[in-house]
Amino acid sequence: MAGNSDPLTPRAKIAVTAGKAVAAASRAAGRGSGSVIGGRVALKLDPDLLARLAQNLDVILVSATNGKTTTTRLIAEALRAAGPVVSNALGANMPAGITSALAGGSDSKYGVIEVDEKYLAGVARDTAPKCIALLNLSRDQLDRAAETRMLAENWREGLAGSKAVIVANADDPLVVWAASSSPNVVWVAAGQMWKDDAWSCPSCGGVMQRPGDDWFCGECGFRRPQPSWALSGDHVLDPHGSAWPIHLQLPGRANKANAASSAAVAAVFGVPPQVALERMYQVQAVAGRYDVVQFQGRDLRLLLAKNPAGWLETFSLIDPAPAPVILSVNARGADGTDTSWLWDVDYTRLTGHPIFVIGDRKLDLAVRLEVANQHFQVCDSVDQAVQQCPPGRIEVIANYTAFQDLRRRVGN
Numbered sequence: 001m002a003g004n005s006d007p008l009t010p011r012a013k014i015a016v017t018a019g020k021a022v023a024a025a026s027r028a029a030g031r032g033s034g035s036v037i038g039g040r041v042a043l044k045l046d047p048d049l050l051a052r053l054a055q056n057l058d059v060i061l062v063s064a065t066n067g068k069t070t071t072t073r074l075i076a077e078a079l080r081a082a083g084p085v086v087s088n089a090l091g092a093n094m095p096a097g098i099t100s101a102l103a104g105g106s107d108s109k110y111g112v113i114e115v116d117e118k119y120l121a122g123v124a125r126d127t128a129p130k131c132i133a134l135l136n137l138s139r140d141q142l143d144r145a146a147e148t149r150m151l152a153e154n155w156r157e158g159l160a161g162s163k164a165v166i167v168a169n170a171d172d173p174l175v176v177w178a179a180s181s182s183p184n185v186v187w188v189a190a191g192q193m194w195k196d197d198a199w200s201c202p203s204c205g206g207v208m209q210r211p212g213d214d215w216f217c218g219e220c221g222f223r224r225p226q227p228s229w230a231l232s233g234d235h236v237l238d239p240h241g242s243a244w245p246i247h248l249q250l251p252g253r254a255n256k257a258n259a260a261s262s263a264a265v266a267a268v269f270g271v272p273p274q275v276a277l278e279r280m281y282q283v284q285a286v287a288g289r290y291d292v293v294q295f296q297g298r299d300l301r302l303l304l305a306k307n308p309a310g311w312l313e314t315f316s317l318i319d320p321a322p323a324p325v326i327l328s329v330n331a332r333g334a335d336g337t338d339t340s341w342l343w344d345v346d347y348t349r350l351t352g353h354p355i356f357v358i359g360d361r362k363l364d365l366a367v368r369l370e371v372a373n374q375h376f377q378v379c380d381s382v383d384q385a386v387q388q389c390p391p392g393r394i395e396v397i398a399n400y401t402a403f404q405d406l407r408r409r410v411g412n
Helices: 010-028 035-045 049-054 068-079 095-103 117-127 148-159 173-179 253-268 273-280 308-315 340-344 362-371 382-388 400-410
Strands: 058-063 085-087 110-114 131-134 165-169 185-189 229-232 235-237 243-245 292-295 298-304 325-328 355-358 376-378 394-398
Touching (some): 035 049, 049 117, 068 110, 085 095, 095 110, 095 117, 131 173, 131 253, 165 173, 165 253, 235 253, 253 273, 298 308, 325 382, 325 400, 340 362, 355 362, 355 382, 362 376, 394 400
Parallel strands (some): 058 110, 085 110, 131 165, 185 229, 325 394
Antiparallel strands (some): 229 235
């Protein structure tokens, strides 16, 4: 629990001060928030700094391929009902960014931390979390990320015997297999729209059977656990069978699922579902996602989708045809440079929408849309695309760095 004793050694204090100075210089130079470079410098000066910063906090880690930034925000809002929270709200989710975030929260009780899937085991080792939320695992950044089962194995080994309460999605077989090595798991029926990474059993390689919402392996008997929390329409069902209404300003089924997992996490710390869910209503947008902005006299809604699972969820959010849609795809370092994942996305869901394509890899996307028999125009910039769009609110869907480019251009 949080206390008043100062966990920081003189060396750690120097590291924190130096990291903040470097971050401030980076911001002043217009190079972003500076949290990553600041954290790198601080960790260089004191490699144990992350552990030291975490030791007076109740730490909650959130990891997944999709939804971790939003869920981190929802959990942070819910837990503020029980005490001050420090969080890496801008999504810098590797050790350097996490260290920077915690360095700014000396008076906090809770540390709510989004963690990149590949770093979860190491960050859990350093921060001794009280709770870990595992939402989903799907293919992402094909040139850099390990194949999904290898990531699940990494989680399973890293979390084996963990003292943390693991709040895990019972509907994702990879997550269930990863979490099953832990002695204390709270299962949440949060749903799984994208199933293409979980057709074979992670335990034995057998073919997964999927009758209705259930799943099991016909060969080794690995099966969906009985959840104690569940998303049911617009309500969260708690372990006592009570249904609590979800009121979010964030759109879509995926965010209701994030809210269900967040309510289960909040309950671990004694925050009742009603209080947790009411507080989650405060979240309007997450690092620009879901924001509606005015640009060239038009309303643009900004949506982030960085892998097939994310695009599938995002298509369910957009206004019905004929609402115009701008798609933007880059393939820079932070996106992963392999764009073959575009072929895993079902673009026939955009039939009837006027489509405009921009971004570094607009031609890759154009080929994919052509094969999907979609009508589209390739444009050189968001300015040109907006000028070509027919009337109505414009839905803009972009992957990671393309989203940052858009935010800078449209003034969000």
